[in-house]
Amino acid sequence: MSGHSKWATIHRQKESTDQKRGQAFTKIANAVTIAVKEMGGVTDPEHNFKLRLAIEKARAINMPKDNIQRAIERATGKGGAAQIEELTYEGYGPGGVGIIVETATDNKQRTVQEVKNIFDKAGGSVASPGAVSFNFKKVGTLIVNPGPSKEEDTLKIIDLGAEDVEDLGETLEVSVKSEDLISFRDKLAQAGLKVDSVEIEMKPVNFVPVADQKLANQILGLMEKLEALDDVQRVFANFDIPDEFLNA
Numbered sequence: 514m515s516g517h518s519k520w521a522t523i524h525r526q527k528e529s530t531d532q533k534r535g536q537a538f539t540k541i542a543n544a545v546t547i548a549v550k551e552m553g554g555v556t557d558p559e560h561n562f563k564l565r566l567a568i569e570k571a572r573a574i575n576m577p578k579d580n581i582q583r584a585i586e587r588a589t590g591k592g593g594a595a596q597i598e599e600l601t602y603e604g605y606g607p608g609g610v611g612i613i614v615e616t617a618t619d620n621k622q623r624t625v626q627e628v629k630n631i632f633d634k635a636g637g638s639v640a641s642p643g644a645v646s647f648n649f650k651k652v653g654t655l656i657v658n659p660g661p662s663k664e665e666d667t668l669k670i671i672d673l674g675a676e677d678v679e680d681l682g683e684t685l686e687v688s689v690k691s692e693d694l695i696s697f698r699d700k701l702a703q704a705g706l707k708v709d710s711v712e713i714e715m716k717p718v719n720f721v722p723v724a725d726q727k728l729a730n731q732i733l734g735l736m737e738k739l740e741a742l743d744d745v746q747r748v749f750a751n752f753d754i755p756d757e758f759l760n761a
Contacts, residue, residue: 540746541571542584543617547599549588556585562695566711573710599746602628603645606637607731610721610752611645618744627742635735648751649715652676653694655687658707666706673700684709688716717751729758 548564549556558565564585571581587597600621602614618624629639659666663685667678670687674697677688689697691713698708723729732752739748 536743537574538576538580539743540617541567541574541576542580542587543597544746545571545581545584546588546597547617549585550597551599554589556589563713565695566713569711600624601642602639603642604628604632604637604639605645606632606735606750606752607635608721608723608728608752610723610732610750611648611717612637612735612739613645613649613715613749614739615746615748616742616744617746620744624742624744627744628739631735631738631742635731635738637735646715648717648719649749650718651691652714652716653689653691653697654712654714654716655689655694655698655701656681656709656711657685657687657701658683658709659685660706669704670701670706673697673704714747715749717749720751720753723752723754723758726758729754733759 544567545564548561548567551563552561555561556564558568568581597617597619598621600616600618602616602625604612604614606612614628616624616628625639632639657666657670663680667680667685670678670685674693675687675689679686679688687697687701694711694713698711701708723732729752732750732754736748736750739745
C-alpha cells in the first residue's frame, strides 16, 4: 500500500472525527456552489454529477438542508453572498514531493497568499500550472467496507470491472474511471458490498519515495497546514512514506 493511500485513509478518519463542524459545513457549502456554477446553473443532482457528490458528503455530516439550499442559491446569484470561484494550485514540498491544492474562495488574493506562505515556511514552493499535475490522473475512488472474506470481495470487485483495488487494512480502496463512479457504486451495492464513500480524486501516477522520518514529518506537517485552511477543499500529493513513519 502506498504512503499516499495510507495518508488518504488517515485524513478521511480525521475528517469525520477532528474537523471543526463549522469549517466542514463551510467547505462543503463551497463545493456545492462550485458544482452548480461549473455546470452553468444546473441544480438537479441527477443531471449534475459533481453536485450529487457534494450533497452526499453534506448529508454524511448531517448538514442542514437549508445550508445546502443557500449554497445552491449563491451559485445562481441569489442571496447576495460573495461569489465563490474554484482555483487549483500546484507546488513542491520538502524532498521534491508534488502537491496539488484545490481551493474554493471568494478572495483570490487572500487564498494564494495563504497557500504560498505555508509552502514557503515548509521549505517548499508554489509552481506554475502543469508543473506537478502531469504526475497525477483523475480517478473515481470508492471506499468499500468488506465482509468476512476480504479476498472474495476483492475478486468480486475486480470482476465487476474495477481498474484497481488496494487493501487499506479495514477497508478496500477501489479505483474506477471518474465518469463511471456512480454507476460502479450501484454495481457494488447490487453485489451486496457496502460503500462507505465515493470521491473524484487526483491519484499519483509517479511517486516520490520518502525514507527519512524527519522529512516525512515535514511533508505531513505541510499537508495538515494546507488542509486546515478554510479556503482549501482538498490536497493531493505523490509521496510514498512507509507506514512506520506515518504512524510515528
